[in-house]
Amino acid sequence: xxxxxxxxxxxxxxxxxxxxxxxxxxxxxxxxxxxxxxxxxxxxxxxxxxxxxxxxxxxxxxxxxxxxxxxxxxxxxxxxxxxxxxxxxxxxxxxxxxxxxxxxxxxxxxxxxxxxxxxxxxxxxxxxxxxxxxxxxxxxxxxxxxxxxxxxxxxxxxxxxxxxxxxxxxxxxxxxxxxxxxxxxxxxxxxxxxxxxxxxxxxxxxxxxxxxxxxxxxxxxxxxxxxxxxxxxxxxxxxxxxxxxxxxxxxxxxxxxx
Amino acid sequence: xxxxxxxxxxxxxxxxxxxxxxxxxxxxxxxxxxxxxxxxxxxxxxxxxxxxxxxxxxxxxxxxxxxxxxxxxxxxxxxxxxxxxxxxxxxxxxxxxxxxxxxxxxxxxxxxxxxxxxxxxxxxxxxxxxxxxxxxxxxxxxxxxxxxxxxxxxxxxxxxxxxxxxxxxxxxxxxxxxxxxxxxxxxxxxxxxxxxxxxxxxxxxxxxxxxxxxxxxxxxxxxxxxxxxxxxxxxxxxxxxxxxxxxxxxxxxxxxxx
DNA sequence: CGTACCTTTGATAGAGTTCAAGAACGGTGG
DNA sequence: CCACCGTTCTTGAACTCTATCAAAGGTACG
Numbered sequence: 315x316x317x318x319x320x321x322x323x324x325x326x327x328x329x330x331x332x333x334x335x336x337x338x339x340x341x342x343x344x345x346x347x348x349x350x351x352x353x354x355x356x357x358x359x360x361x362x363x364x365x366x367x368x369x370x371x372x373x374x375x376x377x378x379x380x381x382x383x384x385x386x387x388x389x390x391x392x393x394x395x396x397x398x399x400x401x402x403x404x405x406x407x408x409x410x411x412x413x414x415x416x417x418x419x420x421x422x423x424x425x426x427x428x429x430x431x432x433x434x435x436x437x438x439x440x441x442x443x444x445x446x447x448x449x450x451x452x453x454x455x456x457x458x459x460x461x462x463x464x465x466x467x468x469x470x471x472x473x474x475x476x477x478x479x480x481x482x483x484x485x486x487x488x489x490x491x492x493x494x495x496x497x498x499x500x501x502x503x504x505x506x507x508x509x510x511x512x513x514x515x516x517x518x519x520x521x522x523x524x525x526x527x528x529x530x531x532x533x534x535x536x537x538x539x540x541x542x543x544x545x546x547x548x549x550x551x552x553x554x555x556x557x558x559x560x561x562x563x564x565x566x567x568x569x570x571x572x
Numbered sequence: 573x574x575x576x577x578x579x580x581x582x583x584x585x586x587x588x589x590x591x592x593x594x595x596x597x598x599x600x601x602x603x604x605x606x607x608x609x610x611x612x613x614x615x616x617x618x619x620x621x622x623x624x625x626x627x628x629x630x631x632x633x634x635x636x637x638x639x640x641x642x643x644x645x646x647x648x649x650x651x652x653x654x655x656x657x658x659x660x661x662x663x664x665x666x667x668x669x670x671x672x673x674x675x676x677x678x679x680x681x682x683x684x685x686x687x688x689x690x691x692x693x694x695x696x697x698x699x700x701x702x703x704x705x706x707x708x709x710x711x712x713x714x715x716x717x718x719x720x721x722x723x724x725x726x727x728x729x730x731x732x733x734x735x736x737x738x739x740x741x742x743x744x745x746x747x748x749x750x751x752x753x754x755x756x757x758x759x760x761x762x763x764x765x766x767x768x769x770x771x772x773x774x775x776x777x778x779x780x781x782x783x784x785x786x787x788x789x790x791x792x793x794x795x796x797x798x799x800x801x802x803x804x805x806x807x808x809x810x811x812x813x814x815x816x817x818x819x820x821x822x823x824x825x826x827x828x829x830x
Numbered sequence: 831c832g833t834a835c836c837t838t839t840g841a842t843a844g845a846g847t848t849c850a851a852g853a854a855c856g857g858t859g860g
Numbered sequence: 861c862c863a864c865c866g867t868t869c870t871t872g873a874a875c876t877c878t879a880t881c882a883a884a885g886g887t888a889c890g
Contacts, residue, residue, distance in 0.1 A: 747877080747878095748877075748878065788878075788879090789878070789879055789880075791878090791879075791880080791881095792877095792878060792879075795878095810886085810887070810888095
C-alpha cells in the first residue's frame, strides 16, 4: 500500500489514477485554482454542502501559495485577511507564551483550513509553519462573504471548536499512553479520508512537536513509541509508522483507567 | 465593592443605577428581549460592530429561557437549532468520554455565547449545565442569517477558537500553580468587563469542576488555594475569593519555570 | 435541622519530567 | 559518492510534581 505523502504531490490512493489530470485541470496555469476541479473539494470548505452551493462557489478562483519546509505561512500578530486551505503538504500551528514556552496547537493536512483564529481580532493568533514543502489556497475573507459561503465557514469553524474540545479532553483527562494512542488513531483516520493507508505513514513532525501537542516531554513520546512497539501494536523506525493492531491501540484508551 | 453575581439579577456595577429600568425596557413582557435595550449588548453577539449593523439587529426580538441551577441547557447529541446568549447566571460546558470520564471545557457568564459547537454537525457536541439559576436568550441559527449577522458570529466563533488555544496552552505547558493563577486572573478580567469587582467574587463552581477544567484533581486545587492564601496572594473561604495581590498572581505564571 | 455534598489536610505512591549520554539519521559540501 | 556535522531519537537513572487514598470538618440546601 502506498505510504502517505512521501513526496509533496503524492496523490490520495483512491483517486490516484486521475490525480494528475485533476490537478492539471484545477490549475489555470497562473498559479490559481478552481474549486470545481480541485480534488480536495470534498474535504475543503464546501464540504458537505448541497449541489447548487457548490456550483456558486466552483467558479471562484483562488491564488495559490507555496510554503517551503520550515517557512511560516503566517505569524502571531500578523494582519488577518485570508484563510488558507491546505492543498498539499503538512503544517503545524503553535502559540508562544511571553516567557518563550510554546505549545503546538494543531497539525494540518490537505483539505484542512487554517487561519480562522484571526477573524475575531483581524490579527492572527498563532504561528503556522510548514513541516514539509507545502502549498495552500489563499481564500480572501471578503470573498467568502461575496460568494455567500458563510454557512460553510460556520461549519468549518464549528468543527474546529469540536476538535479543540477533543484536544482539551486529551490534555485534561488522558494519561500519556492514551494521548499517544489517540494521536496515532486520529492521524490514521485523517489519512484514510485522504485515500492513504490507515496503517502505514510517515510522521512529519518531530518527537518534540508531538510531545508539545500532547502535553508530554519528547522523551516520554519516544519511550511510548518503543513500548507500543514492544507490545506489538505498532512498528516504528524514526518517522515511519506501521500500525499493526488498531483495535489494540483503541483498547489502550479504555483499559488504562480502571 | 459589590460582589459579582450573588443573586440572579445582580446588575453590573457601572450600570447599576439604570439597570432596573434597562432590564424592564429589554423585556417586552412576554419573556422576550430586544437587543437594542439589552444591557449586555456590548458583550454579546453584536459586540464591536458598527452602528448601522447594531440597528439592523436591534429590532430583532429573542425569546428567553430560564434554566435552574443543575439543569441542562442542552445535552450532547441533541439537535442543534439555536445559539444561546447568557443573560444572567453561570454555566459550565463539559464533554464526556465513553468510559464516563468527563472534562469541563468552559465556564460561561453573562454576555457570552454558547452552542456554537453544534453548527457543524447540527448536533450539540457537549453538555451545558447551569451552575446557578440562569437565563439565556435563544438565538435561532436561521435568524442570524436573515439578519445578516454572520460576521458577528464569525467573530464570536473565532474568539472562542483563540480562547481554546489558551486552554490548550494552559493544559499542555503550565504547572498546577500557574493554571490556577491563570484561572483566577481570567475570572477577574471577565468580572471587570461586566462591571464587577476584579478582586472579590464568588466561585460558582466546585473544586472538582475547577480541577476538571484545569486538568487537576480537586485536592490539588484545594491545596493551591490554601497555599496562595498562605502566600498572601488571595483570601479564600469556601467559594468566596478575595484577590489581594494581582501582580503576585501574575508573577506565579512567570517565575515558576526558570 | 438534618443529611448529603463539598472542602481541607495528611500520608503515600506513581506517572512523567529532567538530566545525561550515546546512537542513528539525513542533509550538505567536498 | 562519501564523509561529516547538526539534528533527532533512544534509553537509563534520579527526582518531583501531582494523583490517590483516607478521614475529619464545614456548608448549604431541601
